[in-house]
Amino acid sequence: MSYKVKIDNFEGPFDLLCYLIESAEMNIYDIRVSQITTQYLSYIDEMRLRDPALGGEFMVLAATLIELKSKMLLPRSGPAGDRDEDDPRNELVMKLLEYRKFKSAAAFLSEREERAGFLFEKPGEDMQTYTNDRDEYLRMDPERFARAFRSFLSGKQRVEEMRNIYERTERQRETVESRISLITGMFALKKTRKLGFYEFLKAQNDRFEKVLTFIALLEMIRGRAVTVKQRGSFAEITVELCGGKEMSLYAKQE
Numbered sequence: 001m002s003y004k005v006k007i008d009n010f011e012g013p014f015d016l017l018c019y020l021i022e023s024a025e026m027n028i029y030d031i032r033v034s035q036i037t038t039q040y041l042s043y044i045d046e047m048r049l050r051d052p053a054l055g056g057e058f059m060v061l062a063a064t065l066i067e068l069k070s071k072m073l074l075p076r077s078g079p080a081g082d083r084d085e086d087d088p089r090n091e092l093v094m095k096l097l098e099y100r101k102f103k104s105a106a107a108f109l110s111e112r113e114e115r116a117g118f119l120f121e122k123p124g125e126d127m128q129t130y131t132n133d134r135d136e137y138l139r140m141d142p143e144r145f146a147r148a149f150r151s152f153l154s155g156k157q158r159v160e161e162m163r164n165i166y167e168r169t170e171r172q173r174e175t176v177e178s179r180i181s182l183i184t185g186m187f188a189l190k191k192t193r194k195l196g197f198y199e200f201l202k203a204q205n206d207r208f209e210k211v212l213t214f215i216a217l218l219e220m221i222r223g224r225a226v227t228v229k230q231r232g233s234f235a236e237i238t239v240e241l242c243g244g245k246e247m248s249l250y251a252k253q254e
Helices: 013-023 033-050 056-073 090-116 142-173 176-190 207-222 245-252
Strands: 194-196 226-230 237-241
């Protein structure tokens, strides 16, 4: 099987070895030593062409892999249960696991360091100006404070009561007859005898006003002052002015 060599910058021989194992999708506990040694030596040859002064640690691991490869070719004696303990790859596996652990920790610390570079702390300030005489605003007679608070609540209650009375008075001034007159005036203002139902509700933001307008239209329909048509479900409702004696009566009742 041909192996395509790709040269990268590795931090050390174990970094290269871990890369080769991951690329070959090998189980780290069951390394195919013969295959991985061949690939490692191919990498070493290519790296030496680029850098003749290749680090000695790469060559030491190459010698270790060659020795391990020769040990794997020798038959292992002893009971089947002891073969895992005598596996010559065990020492290499432990070193690789330890290397991975430290590499992961180094990557984590590097990430934290990079994050910390984007954090800026606000320098401490002298807060003595604000902490002196901190009881200054509390030097008040509790009875005076209670009287002032009760006065505030009483004034707030009077304002709410006056507001409620004013709103009730304003609403009581509005009658169905006055709303009928207003609707009639809308037809005259727009110079038309047909208006959409929602035209009468556009300016009515208050629920009371909308209900009063609806009742006024019902009263006008009952008095045959207007007719209402709808072409289909949820379609626009058209209100058409009929005119006549009934309409003039409603107009005069205001």
